[in-house]
Amino acid sequence: MTDTLKIVSWNINSVRFRLDIVERFLRETQPDILCLQETKVIDGDFPAAAFRALGYDQIILHGQKMHHGVAIIARVPVVEDDRYDWQANMEARHVGVRLPNGVRLDNVYVPAGGDVPDRAVNPKFGQKLDFVERMTRWSAELSTPTILTGDFNIAPLDSDVWSHKQLRNTVSHTAIEVDALNGLQASNSWVDLGRHFHPAPARLHTWWSYRSPDFTANDRGRRLDHMWATADVAATAMAHTVFEDCRSWLKPSDHIPIMTEFRL
Template identity: 65%
Template sequence: MPTLKLASWNINSVRARLPIVGQLIEAEAPDIICLQETKVRDSQFPHADFEEAGYVHRYLHGQPMHHGVAILSKVPLQEERRYDWQDNGEARHIGVRLPNGVLLENVYIPAGGDVPDREENPKFGQKLDFYERMIRWSEALDVPTIMMGDFNIAPLECDVWSHKQLLGVVSHTPLECETMERLRASNDWVDIGREFVAAPERLYTWWSYRAKDWRKSDRGRRLDHVWVSPELKSQVKAHRVLEDARSWDRPSDHIPLITELEL
Protein backbone atom coordinates (compact mmCIF):
# COMPACT_ATOMS: atom_id res chain seq x y z
CA MET A 1 0.00 0.00 0.00
CA PRO A 2 1.46 3.42 -0.95
CA THR A 3 2.63 5.74 1.82
CA LEU A 4 2.30 9.52 1.82
CA LYS A 5 4.91 11.57 3.68
CA LEU A 6 3.73 14.93 5.01
CA ALA A 7 5.79 17.71 6.57
CA SER A 8 4.43 20.56 8.69
CA TRP A 9 6.60 23.56 9.59
CA ASN A 10 6.13 27.09 10.88
CA ILE A 11 8.88 28.51 8.72
CA ASN A 12 8.74 32.14 9.96
CA SER A 13 9.13 33.63 6.43
CA VAL A 14 9.45 31.26 3.51
CA ARG A 15 11.56 33.64 1.45
CA ALA A 16 14.02 34.37 4.26
CA ARG A 17 14.40 30.66 5.03
CA LEU A 18 14.15 29.15 1.57
CA PRO A 19 17.58 27.48 1.90
CA ILE A 20 16.54 25.45 4.93
CA VAL A 21 13.25 24.49 3.29
CA GLY A 22 15.46 23.13 0.54
CA GLN A 23 17.49 21.33 3.21
CA LEU A 24 14.30 19.71 4.49
CA ILE A 25 13.32 18.64 0.97
CA GLU A 26 16.75 17.15 0.33
CA ALA A 27 16.80 15.27 3.64
CA GLU A 28 13.19 14.04 3.78
CA ALA A 29 11.65 14.34 0.29
CA PRO A 30 8.11 14.83 1.66
CA ASP A 31 5.23 14.37 -0.76
CA ILE A 32 3.35 17.29 0.79
CA ILE A 33 4.65 20.25 2.78
CA CYS A 34 2.37 22.38 4.96
CA LEU A 35 3.97 25.70 5.85
CA GLN A 36 2.78 28.26 8.36
CA GLU A 37 3.80 31.90 8.82
CA THR A 38 4.97 32.22 5.22
CA LYS A 39 4.81 36.04 5.44
CA VAL A 40 4.43 36.64 1.71
CA ARG A 41 1.77 37.64 -0.82
CA ASP A 42 0.67 34.79 -3.07
CA SER A 43 2.02 36.69 -6.09
CA GLN A 44 5.48 36.94 -4.49
CA PHE A 45 5.70 33.35 -3.29
CA PRO A 46 8.90 31.59 -4.52
CA HIS A 47 7.01 29.43 -7.02
CA ALA A 48 9.98 28.66 -9.26
CA ASP A 49 12.01 27.12 -6.46
CA PHE A 50 9.25 24.72 -5.46
CA GLU A 51 8.36 23.95 -9.07
CA GLU A 52 11.97 22.94 -9.68
CA ALA A 53 11.89 20.74 -6.55
CA GLY A 54 8.85 18.88 -7.88
CA TYR A 55 6.08 20.61 -5.91
CA VAL A 56 4.00 21.40 -8.95
CA HIS A 57 0.73 21.67 -7.01
CA ARG A 58 0.66 24.74 -4.75
CA TYR A 59 -2.19 26.06 -2.64
CA LEU A 60 -1.54 29.42 -1.04
CA HIS A 61 -3.22 31.77 1.39
CA GLY A 62 -0.72 34.52 1.96
CA GLN A 63 -0.36 38.00 3.34
CA PRO A 64 2.57 40.42 3.31
CA MET A 65 4.77 40.51 6.43
CA HIS A 66 2.39 38.53 8.64
CA HIS A 67 0.65 35.16 8.87
CA GLY A 68 0.24 33.11 5.69
CA VAL A 69 -0.08 29.38 5.03
CA ALA A 70 0.77 27.14 2.09
CA ILE A 71 0.35 23.52 0.98
CA LEU A 72 2.95 22.35 -1.54
CA SER A 73 2.50 18.94 -3.11
CA LYS A 74 4.04 16.51 -5.56
CA VAL A 75 0.69 14.73 -5.90
CA PRO A 76 -2.54 16.22 -7.26
CA LEU A 77 -4.91 17.63 -4.66
CA GLN A 78 -8.45 18.98 -4.85
CA GLU A 79 -10.98 21.35 -3.34
CA GLU A 80 -9.00 24.23 -1.94
CA ARG A 81 -10.67 25.83 1.09
CA ARG A 82 -9.92 28.88 3.22
CA TYR A 83 -11.65 29.25 6.60
CA ASP A 84 -11.55 32.58 8.41
CA TRP A 85 -11.51 31.23 11.95
CA GLN A 86 -9.88 34.50 13.02
CA ASP A 87 -12.96 36.35 11.65
CA ASN A 88 -10.89 39.29 10.44
CA GLY A 89 -9.46 38.20 7.11
CA GLU A 90 -6.07 37.02 8.38
CA ALA A 91 -4.53 34.23 6.30
CA ARG A 92 -4.37 31.41 8.83
CA HIS A 93 -5.86 28.36 7.09
CA ILE A 94 -5.67 26.48 3.83
CA GLY A 95 -7.31 23.10 3.24
CA VAL A 96 -7.35 20.52 0.44
CA ARG A 97 -8.59 17.00 -0.27
CA LEU A 98 -6.04 14.19 -0.69
CA PRO A 99 -6.29 11.65 -3.55
CA ASN A 100 -7.99 9.15 -1.21
CA GLY A 101 -10.70 11.65 -0.20
CA VAL A 102 -9.22 12.56 3.18
CA LEU A 103 -9.25 16.25 4.08
CA LEU A 104 -5.96 17.97 4.94
CA GLU A 105 -6.22 21.16 6.98
CA ASN A 106 -3.17 23.40 7.48
CA VAL A 107 -3.72 25.91 10.27
CA TYR A 108 -1.77 28.70 11.97
CA ILE A 109 -3.55 29.63 15.21
CA PRO A 110 -2.75 33.05 16.74
CA ALA A 111 -0.13 33.22 19.47
CA GLY A 112 -2.40 35.34 21.66
CA GLY A 113 -0.09 38.11 22.86
CA ASP A 114 1.67 38.21 26.22
CA VAL A 115 -1.06 38.69 28.83
CA PRO A 116 -3.57 35.85 29.43
CA ASP A 117 -6.56 38.14 29.90
CA ARG A 118 -9.00 39.00 27.12
CA GLU A 119 -9.95 42.34 28.67
CA GLU A 120 -6.40 43.55 29.11
CA ASN A 121 -5.14 41.85 25.94
CA PRO A 122 -7.62 41.54 23.04
CA LYS A 123 -5.23 39.21 21.18
CA PHE A 124 -5.75 36.58 23.87
CA GLY A 125 -9.51 36.79 23.38
CA GLN A 126 -9.08 36.50 19.61
CA LYS A 127 -7.08 33.30 20.12
CA LEU A 128 -9.77 31.76 22.32
CA ASP A 129 -12.48 32.81 19.86
CA PHE A 130 -10.48 31.26 17.01
CA TYR A 131 -10.54 27.97 18.93
CA GLU A 132 -14.29 28.29 19.56
CA ARG A 133 -14.96 28.67 15.81
CA MET A 134 -12.77 25.65 15.14
CA ILE A 135 -14.71 23.64 17.72
CA ARG A 136 -18.00 24.38 15.95
CA TRP A 137 -16.42 23.39 12.62
CA SER A 138 -14.97 20.22 14.13
CA GLU A 139 -18.27 19.14 15.67
CA ALA A 140 -19.86 19.12 12.21
CA LEU A 141 -17.09 17.17 10.47
CA ASP A 142 -18.21 13.94 8.81
CA VAL A 143 -15.15 13.25 6.63
CA PRO A 144 -11.83 11.69 7.73
CA THR A 145 -9.47 14.59 8.32
CA ILE A 146 -5.83 15.38 9.05
CA MET A 147 -5.20 18.68 10.81
CA MET A 148 -1.66 19.95 11.25
CA GLY A 149 0.18 23.15 11.92
CA ASP A 150 1.07 25.64 14.63
CA PHE A 151 -1.67 25.42 17.26
CA ASN A 152 0.22 27.76 19.63
CA ILE A 153 -0.73 25.77 22.74
CA ALA A 154 1.38 23.22 24.59
CA PRO A 155 -1.41 21.24 26.27
CA LEU A 156 0.29 18.74 28.59
CA GLU A 157 2.51 19.33 31.61
CA CYS A 158 5.29 17.45 29.80
CA ASP A 159 4.86 19.62 26.66
CA VAL A 160 6.79 22.48 28.28
CA TRP A 161 10.14 22.80 29.99
CA SER A 162 8.51 23.84 33.28
CA HIS A 163 4.82 23.36 33.90
CA LYS A 164 4.93 25.31 37.16
CA GLN A 165 6.75 28.33 35.73
CA LEU A 166 4.60 28.50 32.59
CA LEU A 167 1.13 28.20 34.13
CA GLY A 168 0.66 31.95 33.78
CA VAL A 169 2.36 32.23 30.37
CA VAL A 170 0.30 32.39 27.18
CA SER A 171 0.45 29.01 25.37
CA HIS A 172 0.23 26.92 28.56
CA THR A 173 -2.40 28.57 30.75
CA PRO A 174 -5.14 26.29 32.14
CA LEU A 175 -7.81 28.12 30.12
CA GLU A 176 -5.95 27.58 26.85
CA CYS A 177 -5.24 23.93 27.61
CA GLU A 178 -8.88 23.31 28.53
CA THR A 179 -10.03 25.02 25.33
CA MET A 180 -7.66 22.96 23.23
CA GLU A 181 -8.90 19.78 24.90
CA ARG A 182 -12.49 20.72 24.02
CA LEU A 183 -11.39 21.02 20.39
CA ARG A 184 -9.70 17.62 20.56
CA ALA A 185 -12.76 16.03 22.17
CA SER A 186 -15.16 17.62 19.66
CA ASN A 187 -14.21 15.04 17.02
CA ASP A 188 -12.25 12.52 19.10
CA TRP A 189 -9.10 13.79 17.38
CA VAL A 190 -5.99 11.63 17.84
CA ASP A 191 -2.89 13.56 18.92
CA ILE A 192 -0.31 11.84 16.73
CA GLY A 193 2.66 13.40 18.49
CA ARG A 194 1.77 11.68 21.74
CA GLU A 195 0.81 8.46 19.97
CA PHE A 196 4.43 8.06 18.90
CA VAL A 197 6.16 9.78 21.84
CA ALA A 198 4.04 8.90 24.84
CA ALA A 199 3.70 11.28 27.76
CA PRO A 200 5.57 12.09 29.95
CA GLU A 201 8.50 11.78 27.55
CA ARG A 202 10.03 15.10 26.49
CA LEU A 203 8.70 16.38 23.14
CA TYR A 204 9.15 19.99 22.02
CA THR A 205 8.75 21.75 18.66
CA TRP A 206 9.65 25.37 19.53
CA TRP A 207 12.48 27.18 21.31
CA SER A 208 12.67 30.95 21.71
CA TYR A 209 15.23 32.99 19.80
CA ARG A 210 16.07 34.68 23.11
CA ALA A 211 18.18 31.77 24.32
CA LYS A 212 21.87 32.13 23.40
CA ASP A 213 22.17 28.34 23.34
CA TRP A 214 18.71 26.85 22.77
CA ARG A 215 19.94 23.27 23.12
CA LYS A 216 21.75 23.85 26.40
CA SER A 217 18.89 25.77 28.05
CA ASP A 218 16.28 23.52 26.36
CA ARG A 219 13.35 25.72 27.34
CA GLY A 220 11.09 24.22 24.71
CA ARG A 221 7.35 23.92 24.17
CA ARG A 222 5.26 21.62 21.97
CA LEU A 223 3.28 24.20 20.00
CA ASP A 224 3.08 22.33 16.68
CA HIS A 225 0.76 19.37 16.26
CA VAL A 226 -0.64 16.73 13.94
CA TRP A 227 -4.15 15.46 14.72
CA VAL A 228 -6.16 12.91 12.77
CA SER A 229 -9.73 11.66 12.87
CA PRO A 230 -9.93 8.40 14.86
CA GLU A 231 -10.61 6.29 11.75
CA LEU A 232 -7.21 7.35 10.35
CA LYS A 233 -5.19 6.39 13.42
CA SER A 234 -4.23 2.95 12.13
CA GLN A 235 -3.05 4.43 8.81
CA VAL A 236 -0.41 6.64 10.44
CA LYS A 237 2.79 4.60 10.28
CA ALA A 238 5.43 7.07 11.46
CA HIS A 239 5.80 10.45 13.11
CA ARG A 240 8.81 12.39 14.31
CA VAL A 241 10.11 15.90 14.88
CA LEU A 242 13.34 17.13 13.32
CA GLU A 243 14.90 18.75 16.35
CA ASP A 244 18.27 19.31 14.66
CA ALA A 245 16.56 21.75 12.27
CA ARG A 246 16.56 24.29 15.10
CA SER A 247 20.33 24.52 14.56
CA TRP A 248 20.24 24.89 10.78
CA ASP A 249 21.49 28.13 9.24
CA ARG A 250 19.14 31.06 10.02
CA PRO A 251 16.59 28.71 11.61
CA SER A 252 12.94 29.13 12.36
CA ASP A 253 12.11 29.03 16.05
CA HIS A 254 9.90 26.04 15.18
CA ILE A 255 11.03 22.68 13.79
CA PRO A 256 9.46 20.46 11.11
CA LEU A 257 7.11 17.58 11.91
CA ILE A 258 7.16 14.54 9.64
CA THR A 259 4.17 12.18 9.42
CA GLU A 260 3.78 9.14 7.19
CA LEU A 261 0.45 7.45 6.50
CA GLU A 262 -0.89 4.76 4.24
CA LEU A 263 -3.36 5.83 1.59
Protein backbone atom coordinates in the same frame (compact mmCIF):
# COMPACT_ATOMS: atom_id res chain seq x y z
CA MET B 1 4.31 4.52 -6.84
CA THR B 2 4.85 4.67 -3.07
CA ASP B 3 2.39 3.04 -0.69
CA THR B 4 2.91 5.68 2.01
CA LEU B 5 2.24 9.38 2.34
CA LYS B 6 4.56 11.65 4.32
CA ILE B 7 3.04 14.93 5.52
CA VAL B 8 5.13 17.67 7.13
CA SER B 9 4.05 20.77 9.05
CA TRP B 10 6.45 23.65 9.68
CA ASN B 11 6.03 27.20 10.90
CA ILE B 12 8.79 28.65 8.76
CA ASN B 13 8.64 32.28 9.99
CA SER B 14 9.13 33.77 6.47
CA VAL B 15 9.47 31.33 3.60
CA ARG B 16 11.53 33.70 1.45
CA PHE B 17 14.04 34.48 4.20
CA ARG B 18 14.45 30.78 5.03
CA LEU B 19 14.08 29.30 1.55
CA ASP B 20 17.55 27.73 1.70
CA ILE B 21 16.71 25.54 4.68
CA VAL B 22 13.31 24.63 3.25
CA GLU B 23 14.98 23.43 0.06
CA ARG B 24 17.57 21.51 2.08
CA PHE B 25 14.85 19.85 4.14
CA LEU B 26 12.88 18.82 1.07
CA ARG B 27 15.97 17.36 -0.60
CA GLU B 28 17.01 15.42 2.50
CA THR B 29 13.61 14.25 3.75
CA GLN B 30 11.51 13.98 0.56
CA PRO B 31 8.06 14.43 2.10
CA ASP B 32 5.05 14.17 -0.16
CA ILE B 33 3.30 17.22 1.29
CA LEU B 34 4.64 20.26 3.14
CA CYS B 35 2.28 22.47 5.16
CA LEU B 36 3.84 25.83 5.96
CA GLN B 37 2.65 28.47 8.41
CA GLU B 38 3.74 32.07 8.84
CA THR B 39 4.92 32.32 5.25
CA LYS B 40 4.76 36.14 5.44
CA VAL B 41 4.30 36.70 1.71
CA ILE B 42 1.47 37.57 -0.66
CA ASP B 43 0.58 34.85 -3.13
CA GLY B 44 2.12 36.65 -6.12
CA ASP B 45 5.53 36.83 -4.44
CA PHE B 46 5.62 33.25 -3.14
CA PRO B 47 8.84 31.51 -4.37
CA ALA B 48 6.93 28.83 -6.26
CA ALA B 49 9.69 28.20 -8.81
CA ALA B 50 12.03 26.89 -6.14
CA PHE B 51 9.49 24.28 -5.08
CA ARG B 52 8.63 23.26 -8.61
CA ALA B 53 12.32 22.75 -9.31
CA LEU B 54 12.29 20.10 -6.58
CA GLY B 55 9.24 18.36 -7.99
CA TYR B 56 6.57 20.00 -5.86
CA ASP B 57 4.14 21.12 -8.54
CA GLN B 58 1.03 21.47 -6.39
CA ILE B 59 1.13 24.83 -4.59
CA ILE B 60 -1.96 26.02 -2.73
CA LEU B 61 -1.54 29.43 -1.13
CA HIS B 62 -3.31 31.72 1.30
CA GLY B 63 -0.82 34.52 1.74
CA GLN B 64 -0.64 37.87 3.45
CA LYS B 65 1.95 40.61 3.30
CA MET B 66 4.47 40.63 6.18
CA HIS B 67 2.27 38.63 8.56
CA HIS B 68 0.64 35.23 8.87
CA GLY B 69 0.14 33.23 5.65
CA VAL B 70 -0.20 29.49 5.08
CA ALA B 71 0.63 27.18 2.18
CA ILE B 72 0.28 23.55 1.17
CA ILE B 73 2.96 22.33 -1.23
CA ALA B 74 2.76 18.81 -2.66
CA ARG B 75 4.32 16.45 -5.15
CA VAL B 76 1.12 14.38 -5.21
CA PRO B 77 -2.19 15.59 -6.65
CA VAL B 78 -4.33 17.66 -4.29
CA VAL B 79 -7.58 19.49 -4.89
CA GLU B 80 -7.91 23.03 -3.60
CA ASP B 81 -10.66 23.30 -1.03
CA ASP B 82 -11.24 25.84 1.76
CA ARG B 83 -9.88 28.98 3.37
CA TYR B 84 -11.72 29.48 6.66
CA ASP B 85 -11.65 32.81 8.46
CA TRP B 86 -11.50 31.45 12.00
CA GLN B 87 -9.90 34.73 13.05
CA ALA B 88 -13.00 36.59 11.78
CA ASN B 89 -10.88 39.46 10.41
CA MET B 90 -9.62 38.09 7.07
CA GLU B 91 -6.18 37.12 8.35
CA ALA B 92 -4.60 34.32 6.29
CA ARG B 93 -4.46 31.51 8.84
CA HIS B 94 -6.04 28.46 7.17
CA VAL B 95 -5.95 26.55 3.91
CA GLY B 96 -7.43 23.13 3.23
CA VAL B 97 -7.22 20.59 0.42
CA ARG B 98 -8.43 17.12 -0.49
CA LEU B 99 -5.84 14.37 -0.90
CA PRO B 100 -5.91 11.73 -3.65
CA ASN B 101 -7.57 9.24 -1.27
CA GLY B 102 -10.37 11.68 -0.38
CA VAL B 103 -8.98 12.67 3.01
CA ARG B 104 -9.15 16.35 3.98
CA LEU B 105 -5.92 18.09 4.96
CA ASP B 106 -6.35 21.31 6.92
CA ASN B 107 -3.35 23.54 7.63
CA VAL B 108 -3.86 26.12 10.38
CA TYR B 109 -1.91 28.87 12.10
CA VAL B 110 -3.56 29.66 15.44
CA PRO B 111 -2.82 33.17 16.76
CA ALA B 112 -0.09 33.40 19.39
CA GLY B 113 -2.30 35.40 21.73
CA GLY B 114 -0.02 38.16 22.97
CA ASP B 115 1.75 38.18 26.31
CA VAL B 116 -0.98 38.56 28.95
CA PRO B 117 -3.46 35.68 29.42
CA ASP B 118 -6.44 37.92 30.08
CA ARG B 119 -8.86 38.91 27.34
CA ALA B 120 -10.00 41.96 29.33
CA VAL B 121 -6.59 43.63 29.07
CA ASN B 122 -5.19 41.80 26.03
CA PRO B 123 -7.58 41.57 23.06
CA LYS B 124 -5.16 39.24 21.24
CA PHE B 125 -5.69 36.59 23.90
CA GLY B 126 -9.44 36.80 23.43
CA GLN B 127 -9.02 36.52 19.66
CA LYS B 128 -6.99 33.35 20.16
CA LEU B 129 -9.65 31.74 22.34
CA ASP B 130 -12.38 32.77 19.91
CA PHE B 131 -10.36 31.33 17.02
CA VAL B 132 -10.17 27.94 18.76
CA GLU B 133 -13.88 28.12 19.55
CA ARG B 134 -14.69 28.65 15.85
CA MET B 135 -12.46 25.72 14.95
CA THR B 136 -14.30 23.62 17.52
CA ARG B 137 -17.69 24.40 15.98
CA TRP B 138 -16.30 23.46 12.54
CA SER B 139 -14.79 20.27 13.95
CA ALA B 140 -18.01 19.17 15.65
CA GLU B 141 -19.83 19.19 12.29
CA LEU B 142 -17.03 17.50 10.36
CA SER B 143 -17.91 14.08 8.91
CA THR B 144 -15.03 13.60 6.46
CA PRO B 145 -11.79 11.72 7.27
CA THR B 146 -9.41 14.57 8.08
CA ILE B 147 -5.88 15.51 9.07
CA LEU B 148 -5.58 18.77 11.01
CA THR B 149 -2.08 20.14 11.36
CA GLY B 150 -0.12 23.32 11.94
CA ASP B 151 1.08 25.72 14.59
CA PHE B 152 -1.62 25.51 17.27
CA ASN B 153 0.34 27.84 19.59
CA ILE B 154 -0.79 25.78 22.59
CA ALA B 155 1.23 23.21 24.51
CA PRO B 156 -1.51 21.20 26.23
CA LEU B 157 0.28 18.68 28.45
CA ASP B 158 2.49 19.33 31.46
CA SER B 159 5.25 17.42 29.64
CA ASP B 160 4.79 19.56 26.51
CA VAL B 161 6.81 22.39 28.07
CA TRP B 162 10.19 22.59 29.70
CA SER B 163 8.66 23.56 33.07
CA HIS B 164 4.96 23.31 33.78
CA LYS B 165 5.41 25.05 37.12
CA GLN B 166 7.13 28.08 35.58
CA LEU B 167 4.90 28.33 32.49
CA ARG B 168 1.45 27.61 33.92
CA ASN B 169 0.58 31.32 33.73
CA THR B 170 2.38 31.92 30.42
CA VAL B 171 0.43 32.26 27.18
CA SER B 172 0.49 28.96 25.23
CA HIS B 173 0.24 26.84 28.38
CA THR B 174 -2.45 28.42 30.56
CA ALA B 175 -5.36 26.35 31.82
CA ILE B 176 -7.93 28.26 29.76
CA GLU B 177 -5.99 27.62 26.54
CA VAL B 178 -5.47 23.97 27.40
CA ASP B 179 -9.19 23.61 28.14
CA ALA B 180 -10.01 25.21 24.79
CA LEU B 181 -7.70 22.86 22.92
CA ASN B 182 -9.03 19.85 24.83
CA GLY B 183 -12.52 20.92 23.80
CA LEU B 184 -11.44 21.05 20.17
CA GLN B 185 -9.90 17.60 20.43
CA ALA B 186 -12.99 16.14 22.10
CA SER B 187 -15.32 17.68 19.51
CA ASN B 188 -14.39 14.99 16.97
CA SER B 189 -12.31 12.52 18.99
CA TRP B 190 -9.15 13.73 17.27
CA VAL B 191 -6.03 11.59 17.74
CA ASP B 192 -2.95 13.62 18.69
CA LEU B 193 -0.42 11.78 16.53
CA GLY B 194 2.60 13.28 18.26
CA ARG B 195 1.59 11.83 21.60
CA HIS B 196 0.21 8.68 20.00
CA PHE B 197 3.72 7.77 18.89
CA HIS B 198 5.62 9.53 21.71
CA PRO B 199 3.42 9.10 24.78
CA ALA B 200 3.67 11.56 27.65
CA PRO B 201 5.75 12.25 29.62
CA ALA B 202 8.36 11.78 26.88
CA ARG B 203 10.14 15.00 25.91
CA LEU B 204 8.65 16.29 22.66
CA HIS B 205 9.36 19.94 21.85
CA THR B 206 8.86 21.80 18.56
CA TRP B 207 9.63 25.44 19.46
CA TRP B 208 12.43 27.31 21.23
CA SER B 209 12.60 31.07 21.69
CA TYR B 210 15.11 33.14 19.75
CA ARG B 211 15.95 34.88 23.02
CA SER B 212 18.41 32.13 23.90
CA PRO B 213 21.59 32.30 21.77
CA ASP B 214 22.00 28.53 22.10
CA PHE B 215 18.63 26.81 22.37
CA THR B 216 20.32 23.58 23.47
CA ALA B 217 22.00 25.19 26.48
CA ASN B 218 18.85 25.36 28.60
CA ASP B 219 16.46 23.46 26.29
CA ARG B 220 13.44 25.60 27.17
CA GLY B 221 11.19 24.13 24.53
CA ARG B 222 7.45 23.85 24.05
CA ARG B 223 5.30 21.59 21.84
CA LEU B 224 3.28 24.15 19.88
CA ASP B 225 3.11 22.30 16.55
CA HIS B 226 0.69 19.43 16.17
CA MET B 227 -0.70 16.91 13.75
CA TRP B 228 -4.08 15.41 14.55
CA ALA B 229 -6.27 13.00 12.63
CA THR B 230 -9.77 11.66 12.86
CA ALA B 231 -9.77 8.10 14.16
CA ASP B 232 -10.18 6.50 10.74
CA VAL B 233 -7.14 8.31 9.36
CA ALA B 234 -5.11 7.88 12.55
CA ALA B 235 -5.46 4.12 12.15
CA THR B 236 -3.29 4.40 9.02
CA ALA B 237 -0.50 6.43 10.69
CA MET B 238 2.83 4.62 10.83
CA ALA B 239 5.28 7.05 12.47
CA HIS B 240 5.64 10.61 13.73
CA THR B 241 8.97 12.44 13.62
CA VAL B 242 10.20 15.78 14.97
CA PHE B 243 13.26 17.22 13.24
CA GLU B 244 15.02 18.93 16.12
CA ASP B 245 18.29 19.29 14.22
CA CYS B 246 16.64 21.87 11.97
CA ARG B 247 16.60 24.33 14.87
CA SER B 248 20.42 24.42 14.59
CA TRP B 249 20.54 25.12 10.85
CA LEU B 250 21.63 28.46 9.43
CA LYS B 251 18.94 31.14 9.87
CA PRO B 252 16.50 28.72 11.51
CA SER B 253 12.87 29.21 12.29
CA ASP B 254 12.05 29.13 15.98
CA HIS B 255 9.86 26.10 15.10
CA ILE B 256 10.99 22.74 13.72
CA PRO B 257 9.25 20.53 11.17
CA ILE B 258 7.07 17.63 12.30
CA MET B 259 6.15 14.73 10.02
CA THR B 260 3.66 11.89 10.10
CA GLU B 261 3.87 8.96 7.70
CA PHE B 262 0.58 7.36 6.67
CA ARG B 263 -0.15 4.05 4.97
CA LEU B 264 -2.19 4.48 1.82
